[in-house]
Amino acid sequence: xxxxxxxxxxxxxxxxxxxxxxxxxxxxxxxxxxxxxxxxxxxxxxxxxxxxxxxxxxxxxxxxxxxxxxxxxxxxxxxxxxxxxxxxxxxxxxxxxxxxxxxxxxxxxxxxx
Amino acid sequence: xxxxxxxxxxxxxxxxxxxxxxxxxxxxxxxxxxxxxxxxxxxxxxxxxxxxxxxxxxxxxxxxxxxxxxxxxxxxxxxxxxxxxxxxxxxxxxxxxxxxxxxxxxxxxxxxxx
Numbered sequence: 001x002x003x004x005x006x007x008x009x010x011x012x013x014x015x016x017x018x019x020x021x022x023x024x025x026x027x028x029x030x031x032x033x034x035x036x037x038x039x040x041x042x043x044x045x046x047x048x049x050x051x052x053x054x055x056x057x058x059x060x061x062x063x064x065x066x067x068x069x070x071x072x073x074x075x076x077x078x079x080x081x082x083x084x085x086x087x088x089x090x091x092x093x094x095x096x097x098x099x100x101x102x103x104x105x106x107x108x109x110x111x112x113x
Numbered sequence: 114x115x116x117x118x119x120x121x122x123x124x125x126x127x128x129x130x131x132x133x134x135x136x137x138x139x140x141x142x143x144x145x146x147x148x149x150x151x152x153x154x155x156x157x158x159x160x161x162x163x164x165x166x167x168x169x170x171x172x173x174x175x176x177x178x179x180x181x182x183x184x185x186x187x188x189x190x191x192x193x194x195x196x197x198x199x200x201x202x203x204x205x206x207x208x209x210x211x212x213x214x215x216x217x218x219x220x221x222x223x224x225x226x227x
Contacts, residue, residue: 006155009153043221045203045216045218047215091155093156099161099163101161101216103148103157105154106156
């Protein structure tokens with residue numbers, strides 16, 4: 001069965017701390033894509049990153065970094081030196097053959113000033 | 114401006130009264146999709162469409178219908194809404210295969226069924 005698990009329902013950290021959001025996925029496909037989206041308090045959904053199953057290189061974009069490990073079926077997201085503007089709900093998603101897309105339940109991140 | 118639009122943004126209706134939520138994109142995207150977002154359940158895919166006249170069920174299609182007669186439009190139809198369809202609905206589109214590409218989301222439609 002295809003599944004995305006974001007075990008952390010809610011996380012609170014103090015500004016400037018680093019924080020990692022976990023994402024574990026299950027799929028039978030060998031070709032698949034993983035995504036992270038951000039939903040700030042205003043409600044819109046914003047794309048952050050896409051990673052395909054053949055590319056296990058980690059990615060860094062400013063204060064954001066992603067660690068993809070096929071061995072543990074994980075695609076974790078780290079925010080370094082968090083800021084209040086990072087407060088949001090973050091969703092991990094899996095897409096696979098046939099174009100069906102499965103989202104995790106999301107992690108609500110609170111950055112406290 | 115490249116965007117996905119949804120109408121209405123807010124809707125309160127009663128059980129059994131048919132309604133349609135429209136979705137339109139101006140990016141010439143092939144792939145379009147509908148999701149519902151509920152507290153504690155995240156986003157769940159209702160239906161998706163890979164191109165005109167091609168639609169497929171997502172994880173929670175029961176009680177919904179869609180159509181894709183034109184590339185830019187992908188309306189969501191609730192023939193006989195029930196209170197358990199009270200939710201926040203998002204339409205999304207992406208270029209090419211939905212599997213491969215980032216999705217652009219509409220602003221959401223908050224539906225309440227009494």
